Amino acid sequence: MIVTVTPNPALDVTYRLDALTVDATNRVAEVSCRAGGKGVNVARLLHGLSGGSVGPVAGGVEVVAVGLAGGAAGTALLADLDEAGLAYAFVPCAAETRRTVAVVDSGAATVTMLNEPGPVVTPAEWKALCRRLEGLLPEATVVVLSGSLPPGLPPDAYAALVRQAERHGVPAVLDADGGALLAALSAGPEVVKPNISELGRAMTARNGTSGPTGSANSPDPAGGAAWMRREGARAVVVSDGPRGLYADTPDGRWRAVPPEVRGGNPTGAGDAAVAALALGLAAGWDWPRTLVQAAALSAAAVRHPLAGQIDQAAYLDHVGRVRLERARSESEDSQCR
Amino acid sequence: MIVTVTPNPALDVTYRLDALTVDATNRVAEVSCRAGGKGVNVARLLHGLSGGSVGPVAGGVEVVAVGLAGGAAGTALLADLDEAGLAYAFVPCAAETRRTVAVVDSGAATVTMLNEPGPVVTPAEWKALCRRLEGLLPEATVVVLSGSLPPGLPPDAYAALVRQAERHGVPAVLDADGGALLAALSAGPEVVKPNISELGRAMTARNGTSGPTGSANSPDPAGGAAWMRREGARAVVVSDGPRGLYADTPDGRWRAVPPEVRGGNPTGAGDAAVAALALGLAAGWDWPRTLVQAAALSAAAVRHPLAGQIDQAAYLDHVGRVRLERARSESEDSQCR
Numbered sequence: 001m002i003v004t005v006t007p008n009p010a011l012d013v014t015y016r017l018d019a020l021t022v023d024a025t026n027r028v029a030e031v032s033c034r035a036g037g038k039g040v041n042v043a044r045l046l047h048g049l050s051g052g053s054v055g056p057v058a059g060g061v062e063v064v065a066v067g068l069a070g071g072a073a074g075t076a077l078l079a080d081l082d083e084a085g086l087a088y089a090f091v092p093c094a095a096e097t098r099r100t101v102a103v104v105d106s107g108a109a110t111v112t113m114l115n116e117p118g119p120v121v122t123p124a125e126w127k128a129l130c131r132r133l134e135g136l137l138p139e140a141t142v143v144v145l146s147g148s149l150p151p152g153l154p155p156d157a158y159a160a161l162v163r164q165a166e167r168h169g170v171p172a173v174l175d176a177d178g179g180a181l182l183a184a185l186s187a188g189p190e191v192v193k194p195n196i197s198e199l200g201r202a203m204t205a206r207n208g209t210s211g212p213t214g215s216a217n218s219p220d221p222a223g224g225a226a227w228m229r230r231e232g233a234r235a236v237v238v239s240d241g242p243r244g245l246y247a248d249t250p251d252g253r254w255r256a257v258p259p260e261v262r263g264g265n266p267t268g269a270g271d272a273a274v275a276a277l278a279l280g281l282a283a284g285w286d287w288p289r290t291l292v293q294a295a296a297l298s299a300a301a302v303r304h305p306l307a308g309q310i311d312q313a314a315y316l317d318h319v320g321r322v323r324l325e326r327a328r329s330e331s332e333d334s335q336c337r
Numbered sequence: 338m339i340v341t342v343t344p345n346p347a348l349d350v351t352y353r354l355d356a357l358t359v360d361a362t363n364r365v366a367e368v369s370c371r372a373g374g375k376g377v378n379v380a381r382l383l384h385g386l387s388g389g390s391v392g393p394v395a396g397g398v399e400v401v402a403v404g405l406a407g408g409a410a411g412t413a414l415l416a417d418l419d420e421a422g423l424a425y426a427f428v429p430c431a432a433e434t435r436r437t438v439a440v441v442d443s444g445a446a447t448v449t450m451l452n453e454p455g456p457v458v459t460p461a462e463w464k465a466l467c468r469r470l471e472g473l474l475p476e477a478t479v480v481v482l483s484g485s486l487p488p489g490l491p492p493d494a495y496a497a498l499v500r501q502a503e504r505h506g507v508p509a510v511l512d513a514d515g516g517a518l519l520a521a522l523s524a525g526p527e528v529v530k531p532n533i534s535e536l537g538r539a540m541t542a543r544n545g546t547s548g549p550t551g552s553a554n555s556p557d558p559a560g561g562a563a564w565m566r567r568e569g570a571r572a573v574v575v576s577d578g579p580r581g582l583y584a585d586t587p588d589g590r591w592r593a594v595p596p597e598v599r600g601g602n603p604t605g606a607g608d609a610a611v612a613a614l615a616l617g618l619a620a621g622w623d624w625p626r627t628l629v630q631a632a633a634l635s636a637a638a639v640r641h642p643l644a645g646q647i648d649q650a651a652y653l654d655h656v657g658r659v660r661l662e663r664a665r666s667e668s669e670d671s672q673c674r
Contacts, residue, residue, distance in 0.1 A: 015451055023447035031453050072409030110360035114352055116368050
């Protein structure tokens with residue numbers, strides 16, 4: 001069983017309108033709502049793979065979504081999980097779950113995101129979340145820790161959850177940003193999956209510079225991944241958009257480059273890579289197999305308009321065409337860029 | 338007891354941010370929510386006048402807000418009415434109450450409104466709303482009918498409510514727009530309060546032109562009000578922004594011009610005028626007194642940042658300085674413009 005933990009999930013609301021005019025009254029033509037947040041998207045993707053006829057999962061995979069939900073938005077979030085048939089074990093919180101509003105202007109083809117701040121979580125609610133996870137860990141094969149931390153959680157919350165999982169011998173896949181990511185490295189997560197921007201920000205925050213090679217805006221993934229491993233992560237997989245994945249692991253270093261993907265929705269690509277990394281750990285795949293699946297699922301997620309879902313035809317097309325290259329050494333790889 | 342009916346209320350959400358960037362991700366700094374919709378604002382204003390130490394109400398006025406509320410937004414709306422201490426008798430509907438989102442860009446000083454469409458109301462829910470009103474009419478002195486009709490309601494819904502009130506001898510004040518306003522005139526509402534734009538739209542819709550004088554964008558209030566009385570309204574009060582109110586009544590015609598008001602929030606001004614018109618009918622005031630109060634309350638509402646509330650100091654200042662003029666005849670008044 002794969003457990004995804006989303007401390008700061010969201011109710012993702014989409015407003016479609018013909019034209020958005022700033023400083024005027026706009027009539028929204030269509031409203032839709034959906035449970036969101038990175039870990040929820042990972043759970044939805046894994047759940048979809050189990051039910052689907054194509055994909056990397058032969059016998060299906062059991063997944064449980066864990067998180068905090070409060071207020072009317074929290075209720076709507078859980079109702080959407082019910083509708084999707086997703087198993088979950090959320091902990092109630094008093095403050096209201098945040099909403100994100102995507103204002104889609106069909107005429108101008110723009111998407112304006114309005115992201116509410118997260119709810120302030122109390123120490124008692126944080127303890128309840130840890131207890132909920134504790135009850136699931138005996139059955140868990142992998143724990144996925146995804147997304148931002150809501151206000152009120154300690155900055156080392158992910159470090160605590162990584163250590164809690166480790167006490168049960170359960171490996172953790174971490175997808176976080178900023179301080180939450182930095183503080184968790186020393187706890188030794190099994191895999192960390194920053195995207196290239198998150199890697200740059202982490203390097204800048206730790207060093208005041210972006211390290212020996214690269215700049216904060218376009219850091220060197222090889223140097224950054226090696227640095228994160230020195231900080232404590234057992235393996236690091238950097239997602240770099242159309243350039244694919246760079247992995248630094250105890251078994252070696254690879255690049256996995258998907259076939260060219262035109263256009264699409266990049267939001268769910270990172271979540272799809274995380275889903276594949278969790279699957280690989282749960283199933284005992286070797287790194288090459290895991291990375292090919294991660295690159296193919298990411299590219300197939302870009303082709304689907306909704307986060308947490310993939311274009312199955314694109315997946316079938318991509319999975320045989322991912323280019324996997326061994327990267328021999330940190331410095332050699334840097335020179336190849 | 339004054340009863341306000343709001344068939345299409347809203348949960349008014351305000352997002353404050355430092356800068357709004359279209360086609361990018363924006364972090365909302367502050368979220369606030371409030372029960373809204375024109376009739377709810379009128380009820381809030383009347384309730385506030387009863388409790389306050391200043392204002393036109395000596396012994397206080399009892400007010401009950403009636404409407405339809407559904408889903409999470411409906412629950413939040415009723416919770417806000419509870420918090421405000423406002424008496425209400427809402428009817429549940431299955432579809433979710435609409436939200437309005439006001440995106441306030443503090444830096445650029447812009448307000449971008451995103452208005453969700455209203456819920457689709459079923460015939461059974463509409464009947465339940467009529468029954469709820471029926472139970473209140475024996476105790477009512479005035480009924481206020483305010484705002485748009487949600488999808489699903491018949492276009493002559495307000496006409497039906499005006500006639501229902503009349504069967505109990507209760508006068509109705511109507512504040513509506515477009516087809517809902519036009520269809521209600523023949524039912525003989527006691528007072529209709531269009532603003533100048535609504536008057537222009539109604540004239541254009543009925544005649545294909547704006548009538549004998551004025552254009553659709555800036556119609557002649559005297560000609561328009563006289564026309565609405567010929568269509569069935571017993572009295573018509575046209576609100577015309579800083580130019581004040583024009584009234585055509587069985588007792589004569591007046592203009593009530595408030596002292597100059599700089600800046601402010603014009604949203605709640607019409608609702609404040611409606612509140613004063615309802616008060617005047619309930620208390621048996623003559624038209625001059627009613628119109629002076631309506632002009633003063635409107636101007637004081639413009640000075641308050643939130644709809645449904647007034648700046649009490651501004652009210653006290655304005656009420657003695659409203660200029661009331663008799664308008665002798667329809668054609669004569671037109672020439673004075």
